[in-house]
Amino acid sequence: MVACRMTEGDISQSGQRMFVWSLGLCMATALITLVAPGPTVAFLKAATNAVFEYTTSFILLSVSGFLVLCLVLAISPIGKWRLGPPDVKPDFSTVSWLSMLFAAGMGTGLVVWGVAEPMTHLLKPPVGEPGQDVPLAFLITHFHWGLHAWAIYGIGALILAWFGFTQDTPYLPGSPIRSRFRGPWVKPVASGADLLAIFAVAFGVAGTMGMGVVQLGSGLTAVAGFPADSTLVDMGIMVVLVVAYMASAATGLDKGIKILSNLNMLLAIGLMLAMLWLGGVSNLLGAYVDNLVHYLSALPALSVDTQPFGGSDSWIRGWTLVYFIWWIAWTPFVGIFIARISRGRSIREFVLGVLIAPTLFSIFWFTVIGGVAVQLQNEGGFDYTAMLSSDVTGVLYHVLESASGGVWMGVLTTFLLFIFMVTSVDSATFVLGMLTSGGTLNPARSRKIAWGIGLGLLGAAFAFVGSVETIKVLTIAGAVPFLLVLLLQLWAFMGSLRSEYKRRTSSSGPG
DSSP states (O other), X not given: OOOOOOOHXXXXXHXXXXXXXXXXXXXXXXXXXXXXXXHHHHHHHHHHHHHHHHHHHHHHHHHHHHHHHHHHHHHSGGGGOBSSSTTOOOSSOHHHHHHXXXXXXXXXXXXXXXXXXXXXXXXXXXXXXXXXXXXXXXXXXXXXXXXXXXXXXXXXXXXXHHHHHHSOOOSSTTHHHHXXXXXXXXXXXXXXXXXXHHXXXXXXXXXXXHHHHHHHHHHHHHHHOOOTTOHHHHHHHHHHHHHHHHHHHTTOIIIIIHHHHHHXXXXXXXXXXXXXXXHOHHXXXXXXXXXHHHHHHHHHHHHTOSSGGGOOHHHHHHTHHHXXXXXXXXXXXXXXXXXXXXXXXXXXXXXXXXXXXXXXXXXXXXXXXXXXXXXXXXXXXOOOHHHHHHOGGGHHHHHHHHTTOHHHHHHHHHHHHHHHHHHHHHHHHXXXXXXXXXXXXXXXXXXXXXXXXXXXXXXXXXXXXXXXXXXXXXXXXXTTTHHHHHXXXXXXXXXXXXXXXXXXXXXXXXX
């Protein structure tokens, strides 16, 4: 059943209209945020809280459903099917593929929250006495950054890769809807899905830019003595960031983003190994095994628990729910990007690569980076409770200094964060170019540059707000409605798989 196919002319005209309207609305949002940040944030916070009040259980169980579906697809006979013709070869090596999807999906966030999140859950736990339950602190962190997060990305990416590489549809969030459904509602709903995806990408990446600028400001203060909380320094960082990712965007997917992603992984592994050495190899490796076993054993129960960790409703909405919505906010971006680089992979290879490798790395990262901070806290060298309330982005640099990492460790971390941000925003300009060019695999350089400038302005507006918690609100505001789009895409995807399964089994005959 195929309906609402778009001609090349329709796609081109639709992409141009989408580009003009979406870029204009994003710039209007940036202007409003700069002129009236207080009322803007208050309105968005009230709106998201109202939605969260009635959808908490639905969102938590939906995300767990994505994880179960990913695993079922991987182990089923469908897992052998390729994303593309049967004899197609992957466009990128496995190492480059994993580096690119990981850098686009979580790189900046790991640097920002590597110390801050496990320490927050240790010192301000949802239940129990502060500072007492280290395993719980890491379990909460891994639940937020582990398999559930990558299942969201994996489902979003797999749907678009399936329709794009096997059904020859444009790489647009609305394409599965146009391809599988019919009726007068299809065209407006599909166009609305495309527009929501653009807003989710723009808001999600701009929020990460704003948070990254705040973190970079803390890094420059720690390693070079720059003034703290300086608007001038923040704007300088933003200008350098924009110039860097615009230069990378001009080189193309197989050069700029690929090279930066591989550099990201090398730097991240270098920092992690250095921290592993400073914190004690045997202690941290043992903690990694313990944390991994604890996470996997607790995962089934957590996946069906609508009150995870015994936290209050406000705690769940402030942490677990925000994270899940945050990953949904990034799904149009990361999903389209992962789909674009995954041609030639089998569904099984795709699912296992997207789920397992990044999750194992993330757990190791938090165990090592956060584990050193826990050691410092428990040894009585410093109490991070006050700092987590006043300077969450500066905690990492204090840990690096206290762990005898020296200035060079702070410099390496700041450079790593900067490169992660350049890679993420470069990838985002590519994806936004695709979304506003009818889903083409190779958007025009001029369109990527236009979005690069737009993201710079929107990111500057978010950075101007200054508060990490406020940036979170701005980021997830563009994502809440996209969960419905993701579920509608999933319905179309399952229908397409069922049709393809019937076609393949009938053509192969009874034997």
